[in-house]
Structure formats: structure tokens, C-alpha cells
Amino acid sequence: MRLLVLAEWFKLKHDSRFKIIALTCLLLEGILIQGNYIQKTDMLLQEAPNGYVGSSTTFWQIALLAAISFFCASDFITGAIRNPISIGQTRVGIYLSRLIAAMIMTAALLGLLALAGGIAMFFINGTGSESLWAGILAWGIALGKQIVLHLAYPAAFLMIAFITRSPAMSLLISFLFIIALMLAPYAVSILLPNLFPLFVQALPDSHIQRLGTENENFIYGLAVCGGWFAVTSIVGCALFARTDIK
Amino acid sequence: MAQCVLRATDATKKYGQSTALKKVNIEISRGQIYGLIGLNGAGKSTFMRAVTGLISLDGGEIELFGKSGAEALRKARRKMGQSIETPAIYPNLTATQNLEIQRLIGGVPDPGEVGRILKVIELSDTGKKKAKNFSFGMKQRLGLGIALITNPEFLILDEPTNGLDPRGIIEMRNLIRRLSEEQGITLLVSSHILDELSLVATHFGIIHKGEMIRELGADELAKEARQYIRIVVDKTAEAVAMLRERFKVSEYDVSGKNEIQVFERFDLTGEINAALVQSGIMVREISLSERKLEDYFMNLAEVRGQ
Structure with a gap:
């Protein structure tokens, strides 16, 4: 397992695709920050400097699903997934090493965007009434919470990548998954209004969006996102362990 | 008596209604170059996939280095290398990086092995060129290098000369011979061209529509086909x-x-x-x-x- 994680880390360091996706994200983040600055929106003023961690959840999720789709699902196309299996590595170990790589990608992408956003907000607004170190600490805690709750997504995207075994299909299905998560609350509110409050509580995004707000319950959010993480990881791992590799 | 490296007993694999392998029996002893011959779709790759643990069998048993059962087989596979169908490489990485990843996965402690294998497969001079820009022959050799980096005792090569030009075919053939003679590696090599395999293999298995229809040694083959x-x-x-x-x-x-x-x-x-x-x-x-x-x-x- 340790060896597999080391290999994944080596790939992440040397594969230019992840760097390209991260830099593209950074560029888009810069454009969003600039847009907010020009328009002087409330969001900019309210969320800066701490808690400003990526301007758009959906935009960030698309970047992540692209990274995971290209990075993990392509191993099935190139056949590279055969290499660890045929020298006796366990499939559970292989899946978990990919999951750790996906989590690292999540933390790296989110951290990068947050850092860019945080620095920009600092230069635009300063730290307000807070001291610099208090601001950095608050920003760090907010980012940590964001990353932990967001880990539900790489787990889901990885499961999709391992089921579809094709970067293009993984990209498409993961994108539809995000859209479905966005639209599902509207559908439930119309079709099953009584279930709506409960349904919304079961979605990771509901808790991620509440981060930094007054009605935040981080532990509850952790339980919900942890549940998504566990279920998708177990399903993905179990399917991978039991199916044939072409 | 030479140690049995691979023994397949009644290996059977079904895909839906069709049977890809029908009770295939193969025994490969240490030092042999076993040529598995069959037309496209005969079941060669399916058999190799079963041996490497990529697919599970619906019937029968596989024994590697005298070990059988899922867990023991998995551990026995540490002494094995493979290159099945297309070379299993990371196209966005260089030859060195591809080998380094497999060295890490295989737990090979000496980083110098990467350089040694690069020389064996004659890709030392590829530098920062990414594998996606390699010729097919270079990709085949890199795939072979990935299989070799863990110093396997048993090597499985699926159609290693497929898509190679005449010079590449000769080079691959010489490499297979060298691996057998100099490093004592046991090989299972598949091809749909018997003439090609007859130049390197010491034993032959002819597989057709998922069935092993004939097994014979190089001497027997020469006698029967002369x-x-x-x-x-x-x-x-x-x-x-x-x-x-x-x-x-x-x-x-x-x-x-x-x-x-x-x-x-x-x-x-x-x-x-x-x-x-x-x-x-x-x-x-x-x-x-x-x-x-x-x-x-x-x-x-x-x-x-x-």
C-alpha cells in the first residue's frame, strides 16, 4: 500500500495534466476575483479575507472531476492498471492509493484556489479589524473544513472513474452527477415537498455552502460528507475488486 | 526434474454464453520458452489475463511456482512480469519515469535498476521524450522494460512482435532469447504466427476456440512440419x-x-x-x-x- 501511494505521488508530481488543470483553475479564479473586484459585489466584501475559498463550487468541482477522470480512468485505457495487479498488489490497495491521490488532488486544487483568493482579498481589503495572524488562522481553519467536507467529491468521482473505466465517460457521468446533485433539491421540493428538508440535509453541498455561516454545524456536515465518502469508496472498491480487467 | 512454474488445470472462462477458455491444461517448467499459438480470438490473451490475475476463472485452477489459491497466487505473482496486448505505459511520462513507477510499485530497492533496464531495452537515449511520442516498437520495448524491472522469474508476453517492422521483430526475438539464456527467465509468449514463434520457443501449445488442441516440443514440431x-x-x-x-x-x-x-x-x-x-x-x-x-x-x- 505504501509503495502504491509513493507511485501515485510520483505520477502526480511528473504528469503534466494535473498541473495544466490546476493552472487553468488558477487562471479562471483570477478572472473571477477580478470580476468581483470590478463589480464590488457583496460577496467579495462579506467573504474576504477568510472563508473565501474558491469562487464557485461547481467550477471547482468540474476541475476536480476532470483531473480525476484523466488521472485515474485513463489507466484503464492505457492498460497501466494491469501493472500493479499482475505483480501481486491487492486491488483494495490499488483503489485506496488512487483514492489518496484523488484526495491529494482535491486538497491541492482547493488549497491553490484558496491561497490565490485569500492573497487577492488580503491585498484588496486587508484583514479588516483582525490582526494578520488571526486572519491567517481563520483562513486556515476555514480552508481545512472546506477540504475535509469536499473529500466526498473525489471519492464519488473516483468511483465513477473506476466504474466507467474511460476518461471521456468518467468526465460525462461525473458532470451529470454534479448537475443531478444541483437539480435534485428542486425536483424533490416540487415532487416530494415533505421530504425536502431531510433530503437537502443529506447532500454534501448543503453543508459545504453553510461553512463559515452562523447556522453551520460542522460535525453534522462531517457525518454526511463522511457517509458519502465511505459509501462511494466501498462501492467503487468492491466493484473493482470483483470485476475483470480488459 | 525442472520446477513447474505454471500449471493450469481445466482453466475455463465464460463471457455470457460464449466460452473463451474450455478446460485448458498447460504446464510450463523453469527455463522453457513456451509459445502459445492461436488465431485472433482463440483465447491466448484470456488465458494470460487469468494467469496474471486480471480476470477470474469460472472453472479450473492455476498454480504458479507451486502455489494455488487466491492469496498464495497473488504473492506468487511478485515473481512475474507481463506485457499483455498493448504496452501498459503512462503516455505522458518518459521511459525513465514509467520504469521508476513500476520500480516503486514492485518494491525494487535499487534505483539503479531503472538505468540497467533502459539499457536492456535500448531506450537509454530517449531522455525527456514522452512515451506518447515513441514509435510502436519503442512502446513495445518500454512495456517489456516495465515487465522486467521487478526482475521476474516468469515473463508473460502477449504478441510481443505485433505491429513491429522486420528489424523490430528480429530485435524482440533476440531480446527474448537473451532473457532466457542469460537471465534464465521462463517465458510464456503468444503469437498468431507459428513461423515467428518457432524461431525462439522451446515448447508450443496450440489453442483454438478456447481449447488446447495440441502441445508439443520444438523437436516434435520440426518433425511434424518438415x-x-x-x-x-x-x-x-x-x-x-x-x-x-x-x-x-x-x-x-x-x-x-x-x-x-x-x-x-x-x-x-x-x-x-x-x-x-x-x-x-x-x-x-x-x-x-x-x-x-x-x-x-x-x-x-x-x-x-x-
């Missing part, structure tokens, strides 16, 4: 006696009621004909035949398919 004089006569016993006494023929087969196959004295075909006629034996047909390996293989496959 040149011969085909003589059709009316008095077989007398003709054989004359061939033995007068022409000192010792290697021959009597096939059917009237056909004799003589595996020597090819330069005396005319004299044999004349002598038989002079002895009052009616020669209905006499010809010099050559059963090419491919014909031999196709004949076997067709007979089985009927």
Missing part, C-alpha cells in the same frame, strides 16, 4: 522394404493404406521413383512436399474446427 517425399504406391510393404534396403531410409511414416512419407534422401526422388517402377511397384504419385508451419497450424485448427 519436408518429405510423398509416395503413393499399390504395394506399400514392398515399397518400404525396398526404401530401407536400397536407399537406407530410416525416417519414414506410412500414412493411410498406400501413402509413404520419407523424411530424408530428398535428392534421390527420381532414383527412388525409377527403382520402385523397375521393381514392379506401381507409383501412383511421387512428389516433394513441404508442410510449412503455418499450413501445419492451420490444418490442425481446421481439423479441430470441423
Whole structure:
């Protein structure tokens, strides 16, 4: 397992695709920050400097699903997934090493965007009434919470990548998954209004969006996102362990 | 007796209604280069995938280095390398980086192994060139390098010469020979071209429609597929006696009621004909035949398919 994680880390360091996706994200983040600055929106003023961690959840999720789709699902196309299996590595170990790589990608992408956003907000607004170190600490805690709750997504995207075994299909299905998560609350509110409050509580995004707000319950959010993480990881791992590799 | 590296007993694999492997039995001993021959779709890759743990069998058993059972097999695979169908490489990484990843996965402690393997597969000079920009032959060699980096005792190569130009084929063949002779690696090599495999393999298994239809050694194959004089006569016993006494023929087969196959004295075909006629034996047909390996293989496959 340790060896597999080391290999994944080596790939992440040397594969230019992840760097390209991260830099593209950074560029888009810069454009969003600039847009907010020009328009002087409330969001900019309210969320800066701490808690400003990526301007758009959906935009960030698309970047992540692209990274995971290209990075993990392509191993099935190139056949590279055969290499660890045929020298006796366990499939559970292989899946978990990919999951750790996906989590690292999540933390790296989110951290990068947050850092860019945080620095920009600092230069635009300063730290307000807070001291610099208090601001950095608050920003760090907010980012940590964001990353932990967001880990539900790489787990889901990885499961999709391992089921579809094709970067293009993984990209498409993961994108539809995000859209479905966005639209599902509207559908439930119309079709099953009584279930709506409960349904919304079961979605990771509901808790991620509440981060930094007054009605935040981080532990509850952790339980919900942890549940998504566990279920998708177990399903993905179990399917991978039991199916044939072409 | 040489150690058995791979033993497959009644290996069976089904995909829906079709059976990809039908009770295949194979035994490969240490030091052998086992050529698995079959047409496309015969079951060669399926069998190799089963051995490497990529697919599970629906019946039968596989034993590697004397170990069977899921967990023991998995551990035994640490002594194995493979390159099945397309070379399993990371196209966005260099040859060195590809080998380094497999070195890490395989737990090979010496980083110097990467350089050594690069020399073996003759890719030392590729520098920062990414694998996606390699020629097909270079990709094949890199795939082989990935299989070799863990110093395997048993190597599985699926159609290693597929898509290579004539020079690449010769290089791959020489490499396979070197791995066997210099490093003592046991090899299972598949191809749909018997002529090609006959130049390196020491043992052969012919697989057709998922069934192992023939297993034979290199000597047997040479004997079965070699040149011969085909003589059709009316008095077989007398003709054989004359061939033995007068022409000192010792290697021959009597096939059917009237056909004799003589595996020597090819330069005396005319004299044999004349002598038989002079002895009052009616020669209905006499010809010099050559059963090419491919014909031999196709004949076997067709007979089985009927």
C-alpha cells in the first residue's frame, strides 16, 4: 500500500495534466476575483479575507472531476492498471492509493484556489479589524473544513472513474452527477415537498455552502460528507475488486 | 526434474454464453520458452489475463511456482512480469519515469535498476521524450522494460512482435532469447504466427476456440512440419522394404493404406521413383512436399474446427 501511494505521488508530481488543470483553475479564479473586484459585489466584501475559498463550487468541482477522470480512468485505457495487479498488489490497495491521490488532488486544487483568493482579498481589503495572524488562522481553519467536507467529491468521482473505466465517460457521468446533485433539491421540493428538508440535509453541498455561516454545524456536515465518502469508496472498491480487467 | 512454474488445470472462462477458455491444461517448467499459438480470438490473451490475475476463472485452477489459491497466487505473482496486448505505459511520462513507477510499485530497492533496464531495452537515449511520442516498437520495448524491472522469474508476453517492422521483430526475438539464456527467465509468449514463434520457443501449445488442441516440443514440431517425399504406391510393404534396403531410409511414416512419407534422401526422388517402377511397384504419385508451419497450424485448427 505504501509503495502504491509513493507511485501515485510520483505520477502526480511528473504528469503534466494535473498541473495544466490546476493552472487553468488558477487562471479562471483570477478572472473571477477580478470580476468581483470590478463589480464590488457583496460577496467579495462579506467573504474576504477568510472563508473565501474558491469562487464557485461547481467550477471547482468540474476541475476536480476532470483531473480525476484523466488521472485515474485513463489507466484503464492505457492498460497501466494491469501493472500493479499482475505483480501481486491487492486491488483494495490499488483503489485506496488512487483514492489518496484523488484526495491529494482535491486538497491541492482547493488549497491553490484558496491561497490565490485569500492573497487577492488580503491585498484588496486587508484583514479588516483582525490582526494578520488571526486572519491567517481563520483562513486556515476555514480552508481545512472546506477540504475535509469536499473529500466526498473525489471519492464519488473516483468511483465513477473506476466504474466507467474511460476518461471521456468518467468526465460525462461525473458532470451529470454534479448537475443531478444541483437539480435534485428542486425536483424533490416540487415532487416530494415533505421530504425536502431531510433530503437537502443529506447532500454534501448543503453543508459545504453553510461553512463559515452562523447556522453551520460542522460535525453534522462531517457525518454526511463522511457517509458519502465511505459509501462511494466501498462501492467503487468492491466493484473493482470483483470485476475483470480488459 | 525442472520446477513447474505454471500449471493450469481445466482453466475455463465464460463471457455470457460464449466460452473463451474450455478446460485448458498447460504446464510450463523453469527455463522453457513456451509459445502459445492461436488465431485472433482463440483465447491466448484470456488465458494470460487469468494467469496474471486480471480476470477470474469460472472453472479450473492455476498454480504458479507451486502455489494455488487466491492469496498464495497473488504473492506468487511478485515473481512475474507481463506485457499483455498493448504496452501498459503512462503516455505522458518518459521511459525513465514509467520504469521508476513500476520500480516503486514492485518494491525494487535499487534505483539503479531503472538505468540497467533502459539499457536492456535500448531506450537509454530517449531522455525527456514522452512515451506518447515513441514509435510502436519503442512502446513495445518500454512495456517489456516495465515487465522486467521487478526482475521476474516468469515473463508473460502477449504478441510481443505485433505491429513491429522486420528489424523490430528480429530485435524482440533476440531480446527474448537473451532473457532466457542469460537471465534464465521462463517465458510464456503468444503469437498468431507459428513461423515467428518457432524461431525462439522451446515448447508450443496450440489453442483454438478456447481449447488446447495440441502441445508439443520444438523437436516434435520440426518433425511434424518438415519436408518429405510423398509416395503413393499399390504395394506399400514392398515399397518400404525396398526404401530401407536400397536407399537406407530410416525416417519414414506410412500414412493411410498406400501413402509413404520419407523424411530424408530428398535428392534421390527420381532414383527412388525409377527403382520402385523397375521393381514392379506401381507409383501412383511421387512428389516433394513441404508442410510449412503455418499450413501445419492451420490444418490442425481446421481439423479441430470441423
